[in-house]
Amino acid sequence: MSDGTVRGVEEGIVVEGIRHRYPGGNLALDGVDLAIGRGLFGLLGPNGAGKSTLMRIVCTLLVPSGGRVRVLGHDVVRERAAVRRLLGYLPQEFGAWRKLRVAEVLELLARLSGLHDPRVRRARIAEILERVGLAGVADRKVKALSGGMVRRLGVAQALVHDPEVIVVDEPTVGLDPEERIRFRQMMADLGEDRVILLSTHIVADLGSSCRDIAILDEGKVVFRGSPGELLESARGRVFEAVIPVDGEARLPAGVEVISRTPDGVGLRIRAVSGEGEMPPGAEPVPEPTLEEAYLAFMARRGRAHLAAAGVEA
Ligand SMILES: Nc1ncnc2c1ncn2[C@@H]1O[C@H](COP(=O)(O)OP(=O)(O)OP(=O)(O)O)[C@@H](O)[C@H]1O
Numbered sequence: 001m002s003d004g005t006v007r008g009v010e011e012g013i014v015v016e017g018i019r020h021r022y023p024g025g026n027l028a029l030d031g032v033d034l035a036i037g038r039g040l041f042g043l044l045g046p047n048g049a050g051k052s053t054l055m056r057i058v059c060t061l062l063v064p065s066g067g068r069v070r071v072l073g074h075d076v077v078r079e080r081a082a083v084r085r086l087l088g089y090l091p092q093e094f095g096a097w098r099k100l101r102v103a104e105v106l107e108l109l110a111r112l113s114g115l116h117d118p119r120v121r122r123a124r125i126a127e128i129l130e131r132v133g134l135a136g137v138a139d140r141k142v143k144a145l146s147g148g149m150v151r152r153l154g155v156a157q158a159l160v161h162d163p164e165v166i167v168v169d170e171p172t173v174g175l176d177p178e179e180r181i182r183f184r185q186m187m188a189d190l191g192e193d194r195v196i197l198l199s200t201h202i203v204a205d206l207g208s209s210c211r212d213i214a215i216l217d218e219g220k221v222v223f224r225g226s227p228g229e230l231l232e233s234a235r236g237r238v239f240e241a242v243i244p245v246d247g248e249a250r251l252p253a254g255v256e257v258i259s260r261t262p263d264g265v266g267l268r269i270r271a272v273s274g275e276g277e278m279p280p281g282a283e284p285v286p287e288p289t290l291e292e293a294y295l296a297f298m299a300r301r302g303r304a305h306l307a308a309a310g311v312e313a
Pocket residue numbers: 022023024026027028045046047048049050051052053054092
């Protein structure tokens with residue numbers, strides 16, 4: 001699985017035995033091995049799982065306490081400059097440079113990413129502004145953009161030097177549904193010939209183009225497989241049932257309710273069951289969503305609440 005023998009990973013991101021302890025003692029990553037090839041790779045996990053920490057290490061912004069990461073064969077600690085040229089990063093919180101204009105931010109960051117030729121740089125900036133739908137506000141100051149526009153500027157700066165490897169941390173937070181669909185399509189297109197590592201709480205954002213998934217929990221990889229394999233692991237653990245309006249408290253332990261709708265005098269619930277236990281009359285859902293499969297997986301780990309807390313849509 002993670003021994004570097006997966007076909008094509010020498011072209012991708014190889015994470016070996018990564019540990020990271022923040023000053024103050026928090027062990028954020030506890031021995032992570034991952035081989036990430038071309039295509040869209042989804043990184044899931046509850047708040048505090050270590051997703052952003054891992055991404056910062058891959059992007060050369062954080063030196064790990066132990067272990068090794070190579071990006072297209074380059075070591076993220078010893079060959080930092082090479083990795084930065086190859087890689088585009090959208091951090092979870094993007095929003096600095098408030099006093100600069102949109103095009104100026106891209107100009108600055110494109111230079112830092114190694115786009116030295118001014119003509120090439122200008123052409124790329126124009127192209128990327130068009131692509132993310134910000135061409136009309138190129139001269140506007142960042143502080144005058146809407147939240148969604150700032151996110152799109154974040155996407156633009158990650159892509160401006162046309163990187164082969166793209167790392168995006170919670171990319172669709174703050175985007176409206178239409179923009180999210182557009183973003184999903186953009187990632188699907190880009191993933192055709194690039195390596196994309198994308199973390200999200202909105203499992204639906206992985207979309208149908210997602211090739212592989214890892215779930216991090218408390219600094220460890222607890223699942224690594226295809227979306228189909230995650231769905232398979234949830235078989236029989238997602239169900240619908242009609243329960244009394246006040247019946248939720250009496251559900252078997254390990255059952256986590258995903259949605260509730262009034263049904264006659266009762267309540268129709270859709271829920272996941274960590275242990276496979278269900279209330280009387282429950283009907284397993286034949287085709288759970290990937291989101292539900294993720295929640296069922298986490299419920300089985302006794303982490304239902306933490307997982308559900310991250311659900312936004
Ligand atoms: N700068 C820091 N200093 C100390 N501890 C940190 C720092 N950043 C993160 N941590 C801790 O490291 C652990 C992993 O955090 P991280 O931000 O990587 O999680 P995450 O999976 O990205 O969470 P979220 O889904 O909330 O973004 C958490 O326990 C967090 O409190």
